[in-house]
Amino acid sequence: MAAAAEARVHAEVHRESFWTRYVFSQDHKVIGLQYLLTSLFMALVGGALAMVFRTQLAWPQAGVLKADQYLAAVSMHGTIMIFFVLTPALLGGFANFLVPLKIGARDMAFPFVNMLSYWVFALSIVPLVASFFVPGGPLNAGWTAYPPLSALPQAAPGSGLGQTLWLLSIAIFCVSSLLGSLNYITTILVMRTRGMSLLRMPLTVWGIFVAAVLALLTFPVLMAAGILLLFDRLAGTSFFVPAGLVVGGQVIQHTGGNPLLWQHLFWFFGHPEVYIVILPPMGIVSDVIANFARKPVFGYPAMVASMLAIGILSFLVWGHHMFVSGMHPLLGTGFAVTTLLIAVPSAVKTFNWLATLWRGKLYYSTAMLFALGFVSLFVAGGLTGIHLGNAPVDIPLHDTYYVVGHFHLVMGTAAVFGIFAGIYFWFPKMFGRLLDEGLGRVHFWLTLVGVYGTFFPMYYLGMAGMHRRIYDYRAFPFLSHLQPLQVFITLSAFLIFAGGLVLAYNMLRSLAAGRPADPNPWRGTTLEWSTKSPPPHHNWHGEVPEVYRGPYEYSVPGASQDYLPQWEPQPAGVRAGH
């Protein structure tokens, strides 16, 4: 059978043209890179939008944006960062590139479906970008698109064609996400190599697995909600629009809908979504920290268990986005308890990362710097979740900059730090060349200082009561005196964007002239390091390696070197890992 597979591999390699190899490729590695590079490009777009609206907020008197343009910019920034950067970079880029390499599979379970998922994703960008060029511009209703604001064209300039295109884009994106998650779940469950039991999987794979399950179960709900809203907009139905509204002097003809239904459906997706984008980085960061601390991840079973606990609880917390929405107060009680419980597995993960560092042998590669930054940001952002999840305390904080600071730290920039750590770590595997570490450090310091300076002061704005999505705060006496802080935040945000440009330059430069990488430049233990950099089509020349031990056997007493790769048979005189 192996021989037959080899023959097939050989035949396919020879059949490839430029188009099937780089464009309509069915190779998981190419598809992963397509996803990753598309996401990074979209990050520049989403980041540029943020630079523009931050300029508006720092110097409102200059008026760089008009009010509707401001709303369009913040709405598109959120949409792009969530749907077109974080989600596809992780459950697309890293998931595709890493899953088969890390579990010992030659490709994904369904390579054609995999190719389809990328191209459906690329298609979903078209209506989104088109919405910049239609009358009224892109949506104004925020990335959460609450109806009736998003349902009624009279309600805002962006609630016209721009909103319709947004819904279309998101619905198409949901299809792509489903095709992807189905593939990751199937591949992880059935295509692991010999010896790769579930509890020998690297935590990156666990993070991707749990995230894919969440995506599979929640994106359909978002898609259904989006289609219902499209019906309300285009077909005269009233799922979300109640009777008796008057907008812009015009009596609205809808009857019988309920806007809270949208919030429930949206957040049933929306809360698991934040874990969809944070679980894979949690895994990446665990891999990177173990590698550069030369130590096993402390408490591996607890790390897996906490990922599963977070995954399950994430389905039961959506109502904490709705404490002041007018839903029944009794529901608030339940959602507060489940939300606060999520702090427990999150704390376990943090302490386990710290315990992994304790008495390690730490090497500060750029990947490691970003992984350590992740831990700091996750804590800085996560702890205020204890305020926001506690229903009564959320009342004054809801929809203020306290929330903006919280989620940007805990799942926005933390996830981005996970992505950056992953890029510096796996770039040599992806392209056969290392990224420049000097430029990497410039990128890291700009980003870290920029992120702290941007998002920590947002907590202070939130404490002062600054509410979200306001184009000009000078009408509010309790906010106008805080303009110097706004300037500070904006200048810090510029540093983050500058850091992003350094990364882009580093990637282009290193692709062309980076230092060539051997198969295992970081002396790692997991299977992707057992093959060439970059790996050949179908990942390994010859047999797929067999797995003999857990993923993090670093500094095992008695071993001749400070790491025991998963694929090496047991050397004599060394006690067995798990």
Added chain:
Amino acid sequence: MEATPQAPSPLEETQRSGLALGLVVWVFSLLGVLGALYARWAWTPHSVTVEGASIQHLFDVILAIILVAFVLVHLLLGYFIVRYRARGSESALYFPHHTALEVTYTAVPAVVMVALSVAGILLWSRVHAAPPPDAFVVEVRGEQFGWSARYPGPDGKLGRVDNRIQRPFNVDPEDPAGRDDVTSPEIYLVVNRPNRILLRTRDVQHSFWVPAFRLKKDLLPGATTELVLTPTQRGEFDLACAELCGVGHYTMAGKVRVVTQQEFDRWLRQQGRR
């Protein structure tokens, strides 16, 4: 597949000093804490409602807990980064598990979270307790992009409204309860007694947010929501719309005036005379 180390690998050539990062982690956590304390002390409005004061108190308790946790984690993180940098041939400790340690740091957060949940639930139910029947009643209406209010007249009842009726505040003329209602752009509340604020929107979502009350509530299209509170201080307080409601969202600023019962009664009589 050969994994024997060759000449110096990129791993061995990476930077060894964690001093800069360790220091930045410490300095950041110090500045973060100082900033938070300053923002709490100088910028957070002093609560002028009974409910808001309780909420602020729980906020402060949690703030103390999370600042301690924040500093603790960052002290350790910074210390480990500086202390455990790779040095010479010293190797890392093989330390994959420690059951007692893991159970401890699962149990401690769990106990804290359960305690905070209980405190939160108790306060939540107090904040949402049914208002006494003699509470002061006012209806606040939001629309793109402004606020207005309606007060029951001598009958103590607010009449039915229908947004489609072209009359002030869309009050239904068929409903006798509405004939003596007083409508005004001014929002008044009465100090030192429970106030029941009924919230209604004509168009899209809005949110009634008075920072000094430490309270907010959404206005939900198709329904009436309510906020019950007891102001403890007379004065004029900033009102803002905290839920994105369209292009003029940022202009939805207003004032809430908390007055004594006598002051309110006098004002209401003047309205009736107009």
